[in-house]
Amino acid sequence: MLLVALDFDAEIKQLQATLSSIEKVLDLDAMRAEIADLGEQVAAPDLWDDQANATRVTGRLSALQGEVDRFTGLQGRVDDLAMMVEMAQEEGDAESLADSEAELRRLQKSIEALEVRTLLSGEYDEREAIVTIRSGAGGVDAADFAEMLMRMYTRWAEQHKYAVEVFDVSYAEEAGIKSAEFAIHAPYAYGTLSVEAGTHRLVRISPFDNQGRRQTSFAAVEVVPVLEQTDEIEIDENDVRTDVFRSGGPGGQSVNTTDSAVRLTHIPTGIVVSCQNEKSQLQNKASAMVVLKAKLLAKKKAEEAALKKDLKGDVAAAWGDQMRNYVLNPYQMVKDLRTGYEVGNPQAVFDGDVDDFIEAGIRWRREAEKADA
Structure with a gap:
């Protein structure tokens, strides 16, 4: 059974609110600042003179970039879903609404998994x-x-x-x-x-x-x-x-x-x-x-x-x-x-x-x- 317009509206707003909360907890601004710093280190010509440090720096950069990309990717998918729903409702396209509901469920699962990160607040949880x-x-x-x-x-x-x-x-x-x-x-x-x-x-x-x-x-x-x-x-x-x-x-x-x-x-x-x-x-x-x-x-x-x-x-x-x-x-x-x-x-x-x-x-x-x- 398809969700009515109000349900879609409420569900999407809930996803956006959850993402906003996750963004604050993860401190994406700090992540981006560290990515910029690590990017400068990776560009240094003598990076691989110390292989252990180079491995740590490149690994950390890749992991942080992956975390940011994961968040922004979900954010973009939520925005796309809102547009998809709006167009489907305007055109009365039942098939597109069904696709939208399937995407909504996938997003809920993905965002819920990301939200688990906010439960990691132990003294050493953020460590490698x-x-x-x-x-x-x-x-x-x-x-x-x-x-x-x-x-x-x-x-x-x-x-x-x-x-x-x-x-x-x-x-x-x-x-x-x-x-x-x-x-x-x-x-x-x-x-x-x-x-x-x-x-x-x-x-x-x-x-x-x-x-x-x-x-x-x-x-x-x-x-x-x-x-x-x-x-x-x-x-x-x-x-x-x-x-x-x-x-x-x-x-x-x-x-x-x-x-x-x-x-x-x-x-x-x-x-x-x-x-x-x-x-x-x-x-x-x-x-x-x-x-x-x-x-x-x-x-x-x-x-x-x-x-x-x-x-x-x-x-x-x-x-x-x-x-x-x-x-x-x-x-x-x-x-x-x-x-x-x-x-x-x-x-x-x-x-x-x-x-x-x-x-x-x-x-x-x-x-x-x-x-x-």
């Missing part, structure tokens, strides 16, 4: 994110699952044009990965992805079992915010043990012929981080230190809040503490156990289609925070 994935119980299937999750999040980032910087991947002997650590360079990446932290569970017919039995496996996802220079995290050099080793690839193959990979162990806490994405040992050490500081901040904040799951979650990657199930057999389903949100197309999810899960998680977290207040 460092994601760690570890295989858990389930042997080779768990290692394969961990690699599937890494691909899922990197595909999600690619779809949003967010830069991904891989720090370290530890490959399993037969297939998959033991662990991976990577950064997603985008505004609000931490606030957005922090709801993905926890234990993920996969149920499927194992491709590694010659008897074709169903296998349950687990992987843990940890998300911490990237620190800035103003963050007060100091590390005593005497508290850190540095080990260097040769970078490795799948199946034990050597990636570099020199000992350029770096492993840092923070002795007081036992936190260990590695980096092998750069050819230079110094660059790898610098990147590993970024990750180590982020994890120490997460630990510090969790202790201050007296709640282990405050920032990164205390995840064991085993039975009883999973937050999401991915079921490929005997039926097809992905279900979040906290929010109840579920879909029947696991392949799309593994291809990076996780926005609806993230949105549901952010809303669930906000309601939980209200209940605890």
Whole structure:
């Protein structure tokens, strides 16, 4: 049934009001000013003399421009819809009105997704994110699952044009990965992805079992915010043990012929981080230190809040503490156990289609925070 003129009018005005509210919260003027500044840095002839900084600058510029384009694109679509409705009503064009209603529903969904950003008001929510994935119980299937999750999040980032910087991947002997650590360079990446932290569970017919039995496996996802220079995290050099080793690839193959990979162990806490994405040992050490500081901040904040799951979650990657199930057999389903949100197309999810899960998680977290207040 088509909406009457008054309904269209009210619906469009509501969309415009919501966009106006979002614009204030996101502070698009500040975003545009930062885009202009980053554009000048990108134009500098010596930008790529420091590759790590160049990657950060170009990634940040791309992400910010994407955010602004997303907002202005929706704004333009709302304006176009208002004109489409006006012309259709003047001409009595029922088909155009039906198209307008379909576009209205699409816009409502897109703007609602953007509105979720305004719910990210935590101390570190606006930061970029460092994601760690570890295989858990389930042997080779768990290692394969961990690699599937890494691909899922990197595909999600690619779809949003967010830069991904891989720090370290530890490959399993037969297939998959033991662990991976990577950064997603985008505004609000931490606030957005922090709801993905926890234990993920996969149920499927194992491709590694010659008897074709169903296998349950687990992987843990940890998300911490990237620190800035103003963050007060100091590390005593005497508290850190540095080990260097040769970078490795799948199946034990050597990636570099020199000992350029770096492993840092923070002795007081036992936190260990590695980096092998750069050819230079110094660059790898610098990147590993970024990750180590982020994890120490997460630990510090969790202790201050007296709640282990405050920032990164205390995840064991085993039975009883999973937050999401991915079921490929005997039926097809992905279900979040906290929010109840579920879909029947696991392949799309593994291809990076996780926005609806993230949105549901952010809303669930906000309601939980209200209940605890």
